[in-house]
Amino acid sequence: MPFFISKILSFAQMSLFITSLNSGSNGNCYYVGNDTEAVLIDAGISCREIEKRMKRLGLLIEKVKAVFVSHEHSDHIKGLPVLVKKYQLPVYITPLTMRRGGLNFEENLFKSFIAHQRVLIGKLAITPFPKFHDASDPYSFVISYNNICVGVFTDIGVPCNELKNYFKQCHAAFLEANYDEDMLDKGNYPFHLKKRIRGGLGHLSNKQALQLFLEHRADFMSHLLLSHLSKNNNSPQLVEDLFKAHAQNVRVIVASRYQETEVFHICRDETPGEIPVYNRRTKPALQLSLSFA
Numbered sequence: 330m331p332f333f334i335s336k337i338l339s340f341a342q343m344s345l346f347i348t349s350l351n352s353g354s355n356g357n358c359y360y361v362g363n364d365t366e367a368v369l370i371d372a373g374i375s376c377r378e379i380e381k382r383m384k385r386l387g388l389l390i391e392k393v394k395a396v397f398v399s400h401e402h403s404d405h406i407k408g409l410p411v412l413v414k415k416y417q418l419p420v421y422i423t424p425l426t427m428r429r430g431g432l433n434f435e436e437n438l439f440k441s442f443i444a445h446q447r448v449l450i451g452k453l454a455i456t457p458f459p460k461f462h463d464a465s466d467p468y469s470f471v472i473s474y475n476n477i478c479v480g481v482f483t484d485i486g487v488p489c490n491e492l493k494n495y496f497k498q499c500h501a502a503f504l505e506a507n508y509d510e511d512m513l514d515k516g517n518y519p520f521h522l523k524k525r526i527r528g529g530l531g532h533l534s535n536k537q538a539l540q541l542f543l544e545h546r547a548d549f550m551s552h553l554l555l556s557h558l559s560k561n562n563n564s565p566q567l568v569e570d571l572f573k574a575h576a577q578n579v580r581v582i583v584a585s586r587y588q589e590t591e592v593f594h595i596c597r598d599e600t601p602g603e604i605p606v607y608n609r610r611t612k613p614a615l616q617l618s619l620s621f622a
Contacts, residue, residue, distance in 0.1 A: 342363070342364050343475050343596060343597075344363065344364075344475075344477065344594055344595060344596040345361060345362065345363055345472070345474055345475075345477050345479055345500075345501075345594075345595040345596070346360075346361075346362055346363070346364075346367075346388075346592050346593070346594060346595070347359070347360060347361050347362075347479055347501060347503075347552075347554075347592070347593050347595060348360045348386060348388070348589055348590050348591065348592045348593065349503060349554055349556060349584035349585070349589065349590045350369075350374065350378075350379060350382045350383070350589045351373070351374045351378070351382070351584075351585070351586065351587075351588070351589065352483075352503070352554075352556040352557055352558070352584035352585065352586060353404070353557060353558060353559075353560065353585075353586030354404050354557075354559070354560065354586075355373075355374075355404060355560075355586055356373035356374035356378075356404050356407060356408070356586075357371045357373040357374075357404055357405050357483065357556075357557065358370070358371055358372050358373055358374050358379060358408070359371065359481050359503055359556075360383070360388065360393075360592075361453075361472040361479050361481070362388075362392055362393070362453070363451075363452060363453065363474050363475075365392065365451060365452070366392055366393075366394045366450060366451035366452065366453060367388075367392045367393050367394065367453075368393065368394065368395050368396065368397055368450055368453060368455060368472065369393055369395075369396045369397070370396075370397050370399065370470055370472075370481045370503075371396075371397075371398060371399055371405040371406070372396055372398075372405075372406065372407070372408040372409040372412050372413075373403070373404040373405045373406060373407050373408060374407065374408050375407065375408045375411070376408050376411040376412040376415060378408070379408060379412060382588070382589040383589075385589065386589060386591075386592050387592070388592065390416065393416070393418065394418070394419070394450050394451060395418060395419045395420070395421055395440075395450050396409065396412065396413065396418050396419070396420050396421070397421045397422075397442075397448075397455060397457070397470055398420060398421065398422040398426060398427075398430075399467060399468055399469065399470070399481070399483070399484065400426055400462060400464035400465070400466070400467035400468070400484065401426045401427075401429045401430030401431075401432075401464055401465060402464060402484070405484075406430050406432065409432065410432065410434075413434060413438060417438065418438065419438050419439075419440050420434055420438055420439060420440060421440045421441070421442050421448060421455070421457075422439070422440075422441065423441055423442065423466045423468070424441060425465045425466040426464070426465055426466045426467075427439070428465075429464075429465040429466075442455075442457050442468075443457075444457055444458055444459050444468070445457070445458055452474055452475075453472055453473070453474050454472070454473045454474065455470055455471070455472050455473075456470065456471045456472075456473070456495075457469070457470055458470075458471075458491050458492075458495060459491070460482075460484070460485050460486075460489065460491075460492065461485060461486035461487050461489060461529055461530055462484045462485060462486055462530055462531070463486070463525065463528075463530040463531065464484070467484065469481060469482050469483075469485070469492065469495070471495050471498065471499070475597070476597060477500050477595055477596060477597055478495075478498045478499045478500055478501075479499060479500065479501045479502065479503075479595060480495055480496060480498075480499040480501075480502040480503065480504075481502075481503045482495075482496065482502055482503060482504050482505060483503060483504070483505040483556050483557040484505065484532065484557065485505055485532065485533050486528060486529040486530040486531050486532070486533075487529050487533075487537075488533070488537060488540075488541045492541070493541065493544075493545045496541060496545045496546065497545050497546070497547055498547065499546075499547065499550060500547070500549055500550060500551055500552070500595050500596075500597065501550065501551060501552035501553070501554070501593065501595045502550070502552075502553055502554070503554045503556045503584065504533075504538055504541070504542065504553060504554070504555060504556060505532060505533045505538060505555075505556050505557045506533060506534070506535045506538040506539075506555040506556070506557075506558060506563070506568045506572075507526070507531075507532035507533055507534065507535075507557050507558060507559050507562070507563065508526060508527070508532060508534050508535065508559045508562040508563050509534070509535050509562060509563050509564065509567060509568070510527075510534050510535070510536060512561075512562045512563060512564070513526060513527065513534075513559075513562040516561055516562055518561070518562070526559075526562070532557065532559075535563065535567070535568050535571055538555070539571060539572060539575065542572065542575070543575055546579065549597070550579050551578070551579060551580060551595060552579065552580050552582065552593050552595060553572065553576070553579050553580070553581050553582070554582045554583075554584050554590065554593075555568055555569070555572060555581065555582065555583045555584060556584045557584075558583065558584075558586065560586065565583045565585075568583060569581060569583050580593075
């Protein structure tokens with residue numbers, strides 16, 4: 330085998346690959362994996378859409394070894410029953426979330442987890458930790474492999490100390506930037522809904538997400554995928570411009586509510602920009618309209 334091919338293969342084998350298959354109140358599903366196994370965080374779009382989008386990206390669904398569920402809201406679990414039954418995937422979910430979500434899985438597929446205790450899926454280590462959100466038992470997740478960490482941080486009312494500490498460890502993160510404060514204030518949502526969104530159990534604003542990013546990102550962070558944008562109270566261009574003005578060497582991507590992102594290649598010595606491995610898009614996904622969460 331030529332030396333350069335051997336080096337590329339070795340490089341890939343020591344990396345994580347991530348993509349947002351969908352992000353928004355119409356459905357959330359995030360893929361994180363290495364060259365042999367992967368996990369999905371949430372399955373809020375249909376099994377068919379998960380299959381289609383992974384196929385377009387050149388990702389094999391056979392590599393997915395488990396699904397981790399953050400909470401029971403429908404935009405995070407809609408596709409879960411069909412996906413789990415079809416592929417006999419273990420589901421890591423707390424008993425309270427499963428009960429409140431009206432979910433029922435075969436006994437051998439139901440797996441629970443405990444806050445801050447790592448779950449090993451092959452060589453992937455997934456660490457759950459609690460978050461503030463108006464759900465029964467909500468969690469965020471950090472996925473690590475070969476000393477590379479990727480965080481999935483969405484549906485967060487306020488950035489707690491645990492979130493800040495885990496964010497500091499991340500080479501890449503899916504970070505909620507749900508709403509622009511002025512757009513929410515001037516929008517036509519009823520007062521109680523506006524209060525719920527910006528309350529301590531709602532969602533992160535662009536400003537809150539930016540503050541977390543500026544104060545707690547690591548020097549080695551290479552990618553930030555802004556996630557769970559509101560359809561009505563945010564603008565993809567606005568939030569992208571806001572973060573890119575402060576990004577320095579971090580590549581900023583806005584995750585779409587209409588289609589998958591590229592697959593991004595995360596490693597310890599990442600050079601931002603040299604990322605897509607499978608399917609390279611020439612243009613970013615266009616978001617034509619701006620569901621609140």
